[in-house]
Amino acid sequence: MSDNPWTDRIVGARMTVDQAFSARIADSEFSNQQWSLIMTATEFEIEHPDDPDRARIVANTDSVEQIIPELENMPTGMGAMGGQGAGKQGGSSSGGLFASIKGALGLDGGDDDDHADKLQAAERLTQEYADELQSHLESEGRWESVRKSVAADT
Template identity: 55%
Template structure:
């Protein structure tokens, strides 16, 4: 079974975890729109460990490519993944001047360096993956998903 097929089978579980995880995102440095963008860059994989315990992991290899866009997404409260409807200028989270300063290497906003934000995003996405795996285990789906990912 392809990666796409097994990941499609957990779409409902992901939506449930998205709702449960919303408060975690709200308490992070990322807005909901930024989190939506981060999640578009993340792929979930079943990592086959040598110890026999498989684990759902967040592949964050594409995060560095979207980090510059986080400043453009802004910090409005329009819901996850609602990129661009709100927030690209209404708050003091960097805005145009922050983006210019960032482009010139002078910082920009209070988001920290790209590497700091990447590290924070990696930690947060792995926490999300852990919660998703826990949900799959609790619902008796993990073994089937694990087996499907291996084939």
């Protein structure tokens, strides 16, 4: 189980939101495998749990930056379903061996921008997920009890 007892209480809601959110992931730049890794590195928290008007679920993505290099080793987008991946995967014809070696050594210059772009995309998507999760809990009439339990624990 997790360090957050409130997240353990909403496992069923998370599964429901996961299924509904799968279409959003399919339209994103991330494969399902990449999204799973992003979600593993993301923790969900409730900000201002003692204030019903300001309380909201937020995605804490502090650890996501550490897994960005691993995301780039996984197939992306539709290419993840079989065949070659998109982007830098699969050895495109531009650049060849020399470009591959430079890239592996971090000398191609584009990695920092690519890392930052992937991190921003992951942060946006995880917060969209957090918003969907809160909306689902509200529609199920469970948000107040979850919020109150977090407020009582703080």
